[in-house]
Amino acid sequence: MKxxxxxxxxxxxxxxxxxxxxxxxxxxxxxxxxxxxxxxSGILTAELFARLYGIGIEQVLNxxxxxxxxxxxxxxxxxxxxxxxxxxxxxxxxxxxxxxxIAFPVARTP
Amino acid sequence: xxPNGSADVTRVLSPTAILGYGFPVDSLREGxxxxxxxxGVDAGSTDPGPYYLGAGKAFTDRTAVKRDLRLLIEAAxxxxxxxxxxxxxxxxxxxxxxxxxxxxxEVASELGLHFRLGVVHAELDKGRVVEAxxxxxxxxxxxxxxxxxAAIESSVRIVAQxxxxxxxxxxxxxxxxxxxxxxxxxxxxxxxxxxxxxxxxPAVHLGKILECGAIAAxxxxxxxCLFGSLEGDSFEVEPLDPGRRCTVTxxxxxxxxxxxxxxxxxxxxxxxDLSRTSFEQVSDGKVRVTGSRxxxxxxxxxxxxxxxxxGCRTVSIAGCRDPFMIAAIDEIVEAVTRRVHHxxxxxxxxxxxxxxxxxxxxxxxxxxxxxxxxxxxxxxxIDAVAPTQQVADTLCSYARSTLLHCSYPGRVATGGNLAFxxxxxxLPAGEVYRFSIYHLMxxxxxxxxxxxEYVEV
Numbered sequence: 412m413k414x415x416x417x418x419x420x421x422x423x424x425x426x427x428x429x430x431x432x433x434x435x436x437x438x439x440x441x442x443x444x445x446x447x448x449x450x451x452s453g454i455l456t457a458e459l460f461a462r463l464y465g466i467g468i469e470q471v472l473n474x475x476x477x478x479x480x481x482x483x484x485x486x487x488x489x490x491x492x493x494x495x496x497x498x499x500x501x502x503x504x505x506x507x508x509x510x511x512x513i514a515f516p517v518a519r520t521p
Numbered sequence: 522x523x524p525n526g527s528a529d530v531t532r533v534l535s536p537t538a539i540l541g542y543g544f545p546v547d548s549l550r551e552g553x554x555x556x557x558x559x560x561g562v563d564a565g566s567t568d569p570g571p572y573y574l575g576a577g578k579a580f581t582d583r584t585a586v587k588r589d590l591r592l593l594i595e596a597a598x599x600x601x602x603x604x605x606x607x608x609x610x611x612x613x614x615x616x617x618x619x620x621x622x623x624x625x626x627e628v629a630s631e632l633g634l635h636f637r638l639g640v641v642h643a644e645l646d647k648g649r650v651v652e653a654x655x656x657x658x659x660x661x662x663x664x665x666x667x668x669x670x671a672a673i674e675s676s677v678r679i680v681a682q683x684x685x686x687x688x689x690x691x692x693x694x695x696x697x698x699x700x701x702x703x704x705x706x707x708x709x710x711x712x713x714x715x716x717x718x719x720x721x722x723p724a725v726h727l728g729k730i731l732e733c734g735a736i737a738a739x740x741x742x743x744x745x746c747l748f749g750s751l752e753g754d755s756f757e758v759e760p761l762d763p764g765r766r767c768t769v770t771x772x773x774x775x776x777x778x779x780x781x782x783x784x785x786x787x788x789x790x791x792x793x794d795l796s797r798t799s800f801e802q803v804s805d806g807k808v809r810v811t812g813s814r815x816x817x818x819x820x821x822x823x824x825x826x827x828x829x830x831x832g833c834r835t836v837s838i839a840g841c842r843d844p845f846m847i848a849a850i851d852e853i854v855e856a857v858t859r860r861v862h863h864x865x866x867x868x869x870x871x872x873x874x875x876x877x878x879x880x881x882x883x884x885x886x887x888x889x890x891x892x893x894x895x896x897x898x899x900x901x902x903i904d905a906v907a908p909t910q911q912v913a914d915t916l917c918s919y920a921r922s923t924l925l926h927c928s929y930p931g932r933v934a935t936g937g938n939l940a941f942x943x944x945x946x947x948l949p950a951g952e953v954y955r956f957s958i959y960h961l962m963x964x965x966x967x968x969x970x971x972x973x974e975y976v977e978v
Contacts, residue, residue, distance in 0.1 A: 423774065427778065427779050428568060428779065429779055429780050429781040430567065430662070430663065430781075430959065431567055431570075431571070431956045431959060432663050432664050432665055432956075432959060433663055433664065433781055435777075435779070435780065435781050437774070437777045437778075439770070439774045439777075463890065464888050464890070465887075465888065465890055466888075472663075472664070472781060473781065473782060475782055475783060475784065477773070477776075477777060477783045477784065479769075479773045479798065479799065479800050480769075480770060480773030480774045480776065480777060480783070480800075481770065482773070482774055482777055482783070484777050484781075484782070484783060486781040486782075488664040489664075490886070490887055490888060491886070492955060492956055493567075493570050493571070493956065494570030494571040494572065494954070494955060494956065495571075495831075495955045495956070496831065496873045496875070496906055496953075496955070497873075497875060497886070498570075498886075499877060499882075499883060499884055499885065499886040500884060500885075500886075501568075501569065501570040502568050502569075505884050505885075506884075506885060506888060508885070508891075509888075509890050
């Protein structure tokens with residue numbers, strides 16, 4: 412099974428607060444082909460994000476596909492509210508690293 | 522003063538992402554050459570955390586804000602168009618509004634300008650919020666705890682986020698410049714279009730893009746202008762710096778920014794439905810957006826933001842370069858924490874002692890999945906929070922000295938366990954707040970929570 416690394420396909424991979432209680436991740440693909448490949452792989456699910464971040468599936472609030480922007484968005488409950496005791500990232504902008512290792516399985520064409 | 526121009530097209534200029542972030546004068550001039558009907562600017566955000574709302578301080582720098590205000594007030598008055606500023610002073614509460622109001626008055630005096638200023642207040646009386654809670658008019662917004670009367674009463678400050686309606690009211694009452702407290706970011710851009718009869722969906726969506734200045738262009742910038750032009754059920758958006766372009770990707774991707782769902786964006790009065798929105802590149806740097814719809818909610822709801830005081834913080838920053846200490850750091854931190862709590866006898870409910878370990882999981886904390894590698898060095902931040910600065914100082918100091926001299930398995934470096942970059946090593950960091958209210962409140966009238974005063978400057 413061939414796997415295409417996410418960095419070959421996406422030019423934006425980021426995290427940011429969506430209000431102080433939620434953390435939202437965006438993956439923006441370079442082009443429609445890359446977006447389609449990623450979506451077709453079927454791996455961009457709530458389960459994937461729960462696994463990458465070691466959180467319960469109920470902490471993943473949504474996974475949204477936004478074709479107009481060739482983008483996928485996932486939002487999770489912030490484990491610590493922004494700026495509260497124990498927070499490590501007030502803006503939530505540096506929580507994206509686990510996404511960088513994603514690789515999309517591609518079925519070989521016969 | 523009324524906006525000028527034809528009722529068919531409405532043009533909106535956004536100079537920058539946040540008032541005080543700056544913008545090139547050339548971009549502003551280019552924008553004015555296109556005869557906008559209004560200049561709108563967002564002056565704040567909750568991004569920087571709860572401190573600023575709690576402490577009544579602005580996260581935007583006074584000198585930087587004044588610089589922007591000089592250029593914008595002068596531009597608006599000379600073009601005879603309104604200037605609308607939302608979420609004044611960074612957080613939009615009373616002290617924040619006061620800070621930016623003083624700057625507006627200073628600028629006007631220095632430039633010899635006279636105009637009517639509409640000041641729209643957004644800080645709420647706690648009693649009003651308690652009343653609403655008792656009448657069942659408050660709902661949670663996302664994964665937040667249910668609101669209680671106790672939480673409202675223990676809050677330090679509560680603001681409500683206004684929609685465009687109070688801004689429209691201020692303009693209709695003759696304000697040339699409107700300075701508003703906490704406002705829904707797109708509202709400052711949507712107010713004049715709505716007055717001119719533009720459709721609400723495109724007006725609010727345009728506002729959503731303009732609020733971040735040239736961040737929606739490529740290369741993006743939070744310190745440059747963006748220009749929008751509304752007509753019918755669509756709008757066009759473009760940057761004013763010839764070195765930047767709006768592309769379908771840059772604009773569409775911007776819709777994702779800082780929001781949980783790019784297709785349905787809730788706000789005062791309803792939600793923006795982008796499920797049928799299309800983006801089209803109409804020229805090299807300009808994008809047309811069509812089909813954005815506003816779906817009114819059942820009743821009108823405004824977002825409340827509130828904070829409570831946690832205590833005071835003192836931090837100490839130190840490095841560690843010893844491999845045996847690094848290998849044993851978890852046990853060491855645990856032992857030091859136990860020792861400090863035991864020796865000082867502090868109230869665990871009111872005091873907090875944490876150790877941020879950079880090089881291991883300082884950035885991601887409990888979300889960090891990679892724990893197998895051993896770093897060469899650790900950056901340690903001792904974070905002590907207690908009811909008063911004095912107790913926070915004591916807690917930090919005791920933790921720091923204990924960590925500096927404690928023993929651990931394999932220890933050979935008995936000169937001291939920590940490398941401090943500074944003297945003094947302990948840095949009092951002031952008041953600590955946390956968000957305690959992030960809820961929706963139902964109102965009968967979009968303007969009822971937002972009194973307006975008029976100042977003849």
